[in-house]
Amino acid sequence: MLGNKSIKAALLVSVLGLVGMTLSTQASAACNLVKTTDGSPLGVKASDTDTPQAKQFLDTCVNPYTKAYAKDAEAAKAGKKKFGYYSCTQCHGPNGGGQVGPSITDSTWQYSKHVTDKGLFETIAGGSNGGMFAWHQQLGNPENLNTDDILKIVAWLRTQYKGGGETPWMN
Numbered sequence: 001m002l003g004n005k006s007i008k009a010a011l012l013v014s015v016l017g018l019v020g021m022t023l024s025t026q027a028s029a030a031c032n033l034v035k036t037t038d039g040s041p042l043g044v045k046a047s048d049t050d051t052p053q054a055k056q057f058l059d060t061c062v063n064p065y066t067k068a069y070a071k072d073a074e075a076a077k078a079g080k081k082k083f084g085y086y087s088c089t090q091c092h093g094p095n096g097g098g099q100v101g102p103s104i105t106d107s108t109w110q111y112s113k114h115v116t117d118k119g120l121f122e123t124i125a126g127g128s129n130g131g132m133f134a135w136h137q138q139l140g141n142p143e144n145l146n147t148d149d150i151l152k153i154v155a156w157l158r159t160q161y162k163g164g165g166e167t168p169w170m171n
């Protein structure tokens with residue numbers, strides 16, 4: 001039988017959980033992601049299942065995978081795998097070099113903000129006005145990508161960059 005004590009304990013745990021959620025949601029507002037389509041708030045929120053890397057990005061706008069993958073080609077393959085799994089390859093080619101969709105590995109960016117990981121994330125997550133859907137699972141189909149998946153893809157795309165010149169995402 002459930003004693004009064006364990007009910008109280010369960011209540012306490014759920015209250016603590018709520019407080020924790022509120023705190024993490026507040027913290028996640030720090031990056032202020034906006035839609036590429038109209039500049040309004042993107043609406044991607046931290047979730048309980050987010051990885052530490054995803055939480056860090058939502059807090060700071062820094063994609064921790066970018067520097068990690070630059071040093072570790074083996075680890076970067078995780079991003080390439082996601083790029084194939086979610087059929088990005090159908091429009092952008094197997095290595096992001098472009099097909100029906102534009103190249104993502106040259107210095108010609110569809111939107112100037114794509115030189116930052118925040119900007120690239122915003123276009124992939126929320127779509128664009130020029131023919132890209134919103135790919136983030138919180139903005140449409142729950143089978144789609146989560147924050148961590150998109151960060152891994154962005155970081156892998158950076159390792160494929162062949163455009164020369166400045167690479168601000170490494171700063």
Ligand code: HEC
Pocket residue numbers: 083086087088089090091092100101102103104105108109110111114120123124128129130131132133135145153
């Ligand atoms: C149906 C075709 C199609 C698919 C599938 C697709 N894209 Fe795109 N993508 C486009 C088009 C078209 C654009 C150009 C959009 C614009 O200019 O507004 C684009 C643009 C982009 C850009 C900006 C490129 C640049 O040079 O600035 C990125 C990054 C991107 N896509 C990533 C992805 C990822 C990641 C996936 C898979 C989750 C994906 N795309 C799937 C068609 C597609």
